[in-house]
Amino acid sequence: MKILSAAQIKTVDQRTTERQHISSADLMERVAVLCTEEIEKRISEQAEIVIFCGKGNNGGDGLAIARLLAERDYTVTVVIVHHSEDFSGDAQINFERLNQQNKAGLTEIFGEDDFQKISVKEKTIVIDALLGTGLNKPLEGLLETAAEFINKNSHFTISIDVPSGLFADEFTPDENTCVHANLVLTLQIPKLAYLFSDNSQNVPAFKIIDIGLDQQAISEQVSSHYFSEIEDITTLLLPRSKFSHKGTYGHGLLIAGSKDTRGAAIIAAEACLRSGAGLLTVHSTKNVTDALAIRLPEAMSNTDQNEAFISDKTSLDKYRALGFGPGTGTAEETADVLKYIIQNYQGKLIIDADGLNILSENKTWLEFLPKETILTPHPKEFERLAGTFENDFDRLQKAKLFAIRHQVILVLKDAYTAICLPDGSVVFNSTGNPGLAKGGSGDALTGVILGLLTRGYSPAKAAISGVFIHGYAADLCSREISMESMLITDVIKLLPKAFRYIELKRAELG
Known part of the structure; x- marks a missing residue:
């Protein structure tokens, strides 16, 4: 709209x-x-x-x-x-x-x-x-x-x-x-x-x-401004072929977590697999990969040689999409890994959380981000990346110019999240509620978008659809339990229902 x-x-x-x-x-x-x-x-x-x-x-x-x-x-x-x-x-x-x-x-x-x-x-x-x-x-x-x-x-x-x-x-x-x-x-x-x-x-x-x-x-x-509704999202969904296999839906890599923040990696990983990825490998510290084997056996894992934070520069060639940042921390060795990814990765990339904090401390790296890299800052993270703003209109203008200059997709998280595209257009999301104002929500969003990227969506469609579906699952959750009490794990459990309702709406619209 x-x-x-x-x-x-x-x-x-x-x-x-x-x-x-x-x-x-x-x-x-x-x-x-x-x-x-x-x-x-x-x-x-x-x-x-x-x-x-x-x-x-x-x-x-x-x-x-x-x-x-x-x-x-x-x-x-x-x-x-x-x-x-x-x-x-x-x-x-x-x-x-x-x-x-x-x-x-x-x-x-x-x-x-x-x-x-x-x-x-x-x-x-x-x-x-x-x-x-x-x-x-x-x-x-x-x-x-x-x-x-x-x-x-x-x-x-x-x-x-x-x-x-x-x-x-x-x-x-x-x-x-x-x-x-x-x-x-x-x-x-x-x-x-x-x-x-x-x-x-x-x-x-x-x-x-x-x-x-x-x-x-x-x-x-x-x-240049749009407001996404369910009818818009139905046109973006990719059907699954009867003759497809797990390789059809891609292999994603999630680099997330550290000794003290294993939950971020697990949340993002589960959201990714709930969003259509064929395969997912999680690269993290030993405590994360040990927990992942129990909590999410569908995910594969690589264990970093450092037990405290991410430090290994792993091979990137086989991955269709890569997500970096949830819970990684900002250690110098971890920052070097992100720099390595920016310089060498050829697939579809999403950077969130500590990945954004690393970028804000190394702003020259922004010039080398792969085209259509997805960045998912909340307002404070964006301020650290792009500078202060006087009001929300000013922030939007800065976000649009940032996306154009660096040719990235900027997912500026807020009540009506703004997806700023490299051509200067902005799609405002219509779903979500205050129940998402809790730890882990951003990690889940990264996972959903990574799943869609791995699945084969273009970065723009993955960002627009991912933000909508993440919020839609939260809206379904708020109808079943209180916003006050809902956790992001409750929202992830309703991702299948969110996808199903959108599929049914697509069938209804023909």
Whole structure:
């Protein structure tokens, strides 16, 4: 799914009305019907609803939603904030329709004192329809006061398309006033700003509402940002041939673990074999390979001559893919092994954890990384690699430039992990949950991606699919047990189910 700018979305809206031969007011009604259906799923029949409406098209959406909810016998109060003289054309139409229906309460705000008229009870649902994607400056005047009122008084706020005050596709300074939504019903396409932790207070969760915008118009828009969904991943899965054998699915090498961190190697190894690799050899210290023989007999192993850390420069020729870094430590001898790999390995390479820490101490090595090497840093590891950043938008720009300059695939781990490709495009992942915020999750991700690389996926497809499947297994896990209690080993056990569900979805889609 493409992520579009506010200007591009406006263009798509216009082309949709032209090609579907409908008026913009008809499209607004469609939006209102779909949003109302989603709101009804989340509220009780006795809910009291207060809808704050501006005078533009976002306000028009709110007015139409108010009419539809009142029609369904909900107790609805509309608060119209007169921040400008006139309604937009479609907002005016819906204001008149609401008045004709005469079922919703109406409070009009012309000045600061008028906010005293508004009553928001503890269980009142507040809907924010003040301003949408058309925002081009910080909130001020009555709009700013309205946003502050919502934040102070609302116990649950649903924003329509965009929390008022938040810029959809650029950084919003901390000093700007924005509505703190509990849920955003975003129309057709997620906005770039929703995917950054900087905006977590404004967009802790969002739901994409498919409003039937013209697909050709969307495809005509040029974008370097994408949002992966299960339908996208089904097109990337490689089928297994009836006449295949273990050699068909490759032999991977995992260099991981050390005397004090054997768990990282075992986690990554099991995740790798659960992700389709035909064969896996783990090179590690003796305590790791001894444990591996008991815990994961399907994996082969090479034992390093050093009992404390990785030091051997093993032969690399027979391996289709190689993973380096989980739990290896950063000893000088271990760093020499990574340098040897960078200089000599010809296959597909993924570097994580301590491998990234070694690179951050030897930045000249970045210039010699094999093309499409996958790097999987969390934000702090990326900061050590690329330098500090001012905000999440700045970090994304640095990540894109880093991937282009070094021709690598950068998997920047976060709530919505960003996979930055060497051509400058970025795929944001839609799966995963806070249950993954525990030790071992990154090791498992390295294993999943290594398994897909070994299996025969291209580095880009392995990174995009691997991040999605890793998060999807975690989402399945959170449905069975608490996020609080789930371990990465629980997630790995559900990788087979995650793959199966994606295979079933592919069959369903044909």
